[in-house]
Amino acid sequence: MSTSAPAPATTSLAWTVDESPLSIGPRVMPSRDFLAPLAGYTHLAFRRVIRGLGGLGLATTDLVQATLLLARRPRSLELIETDPHDIPLSVQIFGGKVGELAKAARLLESKGYQGIDLNMGCPMAHINGQGGGAKLMCDTDGACGLVEQVVNAVSVPVTVKMRLGWDSTRLNAPVLAREFERLGVAAVTIHGRTRAQGFHGSVSIDGIRAVVEAVDRIPIIGNGDVRTPQQALEMRQQTGCQAVAIGRGALLDPWIFQRIERAIRGENFDSPPSNEDQIAFLRQHFHLMYEQHADFSCLMFRKFAAWYGARLGVPEDLEDRLRRFESVEEFETIVDQIAARHGERETTVPTALIKVPNGPIEHW
Numbered sequence: 001m002s003t004s005a006p007a008p009a010t011t012s013l014a015w016t017v018d019e020s021p022l023s024i025g026p027r028v029m030p031s032r033d034f035l036a037p038l039a040g041y042t043h044l045a046f047r048r049v050i051r052g053l054g055g056l057g058l059a060t061t062d063l064v065q066a067t068l069l070l071a072r073r074p075r076s077l078e079l080i081e082t083d084p085h086d087i088p089l090s091v092q093i094f095g096g097k098v099g100e101l102a103k104a105a106r107l108l109e110s111k112g113y114q115g116i117d118l119n120m121g122c123p124m125a126h127i128n129g130q131g132g133g134a135k136l137m138c139d140t141d142g143a144c145g146l147v148e149q150v151v152n153a154v155s156v157p158v159t160v161k162m163r164l165g166w167d168s169t170r171l172n173a174p175v176l177a178r179e180f181e182r183l184g185v186a187a188v189t190i191h192g193r194t195r196a197q198g199f200h201g202s203v204s205i206d207g208i209r210a211v212v213e214a215v216d217r218i219p220i221i222g223n224g225d226v227r228t229p230q231q232a233l234e235m236r237q238q239t240g241c242q243a244v245a246i247g248r249g250a251l252l253d254p255w256i257f258q259r260i261e262r263a264i265r266g267e268n269f270d271s272p273p274s275n276e277d278q279i280a281f282l283r284q285h286f287h288l289m290y291e292q293h294a295d296f297s298c299l300m301f302r303k304f305a306a307w308y309g310a311r312l313g314v315p316e317d318l319e320d321r322l323r324r325f326e327s328v329e330e331f332e333t334i335v336d337q338i339a340a341r342h343g344e345r346e347t348t349v350p351t352a353l354i355k356v357p358n359g360p361i362e363h364w
C-alpha cells in the first residue's frame with residue numbers, strides 16, 4: 001500500500017511570497033492585495049467599508065471618461081469622490097484622445113489625487129468604439145505615444161491596466177509592458193484574458209507570467225478569477241507577479257483581503273465572518289453610501305439586495321423590502337428584522353449575482 005503525503009491543512013498554510021512593502025512610484029502599499037475596479041460597485045462607500053475590514057492595498061475608482069471629467073459632468077465628479085480614509089487610491093481614466101487623457105490626468109493631479117490608472121482593458125464596444133479601453137492595445141505605437149504624454153503630463157505615478165492582447169493572435173501585452181516601463185509607467189495590472197475572451201474561459205497564468213518576465217523593475221499586478229486566499233497566493237507564486245488585483249472575488253467575499261493577510265501569517269483563514277459582522281458590514285455599507293448620496297442611496301442599494309439576501313440568508317420578504325425601502329429609518333427597521341430572523345433562510349455564496357456581458361463580444 002502506498003502512503004501518500006498528508007493533505008495540506010486548508011485552514012492555515014505556509015506561503016513563500018514576498019511580503020516586503022511594495023512601492024508604486026513613491027507610494028508604499030499597505031498590502032499586495034488590491035481591489036480591481038468594478039464599474040457600478042467599487043465606489044467610495046464600498047471601498048471604505050472593505051478597507052475597514054483590513055488587508056486591502058491599493059484601490060482604484062470605476063473607469064471615468066476623460067472627456068466627461070474635463071467637462072465636469074456631475075456623474076464623473078461623483079465617480080472620483082473620495083475622502084481621507086480612502087487611500088491609497090488611483091483614479092482610472094479612459095478615452096481614445098491623447099490630449100484629453102493628459103489634460104484629465106493634470107486635472108486630477110491638481111485636485112490632489114495621487115495616482116492615475118489608464119484603462120487599456122475594457123472590452124465594451126461603446127468604449128472600444130471611441131478608441132479607448134482594450135482597443136488601444138491594437139496600435140502599439142499609438143498606445144506608447146499616449147502613455148508617454150500622460151506620464152509626462154503629471155508627476156504622480158501613472159499605471160496601466162490592460163489585457164493580454166486583442167485576441168489570441170495578438171498577445172502584445174509583454175511588448176507593451178516593456179515599452180511602458182521604459183516610458184515611466186509605475187506599474188501594470190494585467191487581466192489574464194484577451195479582449196476577444198471577454199469574461200469567458202479562464203485566466204492564462206502563462207500569459208501573466210510572460211508580462212512579469214518582460215519588465216525589469218516595475219511591479220506587475222496579476223488579475224483575474226481570484227476568489228480565495230489560496231488562489232491569490234497561487235497567482236503570486238505561479239506568475240511571479242508582485243501583487244494581485246481582485247474584483248469579483250471581493251464582492252463575493254469582502255473579507256478576502258483580511259483572509260489573505262491571515263493566510264500569509266499562517267493563521268486560520270477559513271472561518272467565515274459571524275452573522276453580526278456581516279450585518280455590521282451591511283449597515284456600514286449603506287450608511288457610507290448615504291453620507292455621499294443621501295436619499296438616492298436607497299435606490300442605489302437595490303443593486304446589492306440580492307447579494308446581501310444570499311450572503312446573509314435574508315428571508316425573501318425582507319430581501320424584497322431591501323429592494324424597495326425609501327428612508328434610513330426604514331432601512332434600520334429592515335436590518336433589525338434581518339438580525340432577529342437570522343437562520344430562517346440558508347446562506348449561500350452569491351456567485352451568480354455579478355453580471356458580466358453575455359453573447360458575442362462584438363455586440364457588448
Ligand SMILES: Cc1cc2nc3c(=O)[nH]c(=O)nc-3n(C[C@H](O)[C@H](O)[C@H](O)COP(=O)(O)O)c2cc1C
Nearest residue numbers: 036037038039062063191224225226246247248249
Ligand atoms: C461589472 C464589472 C465592471 C468592471 N469595471 C471595470 C472598470 O471600470 N475598469 C477596469 O479596468 N476594469 C473593470 N472591470 C474588470 C475588472 O477590473 C477585472 O479586470 C475583471 O473582472 C477580472 O478580475 P476578477 O475576476 O477579479 O473580477 C469590470 C468587471 C466587471 C465584472
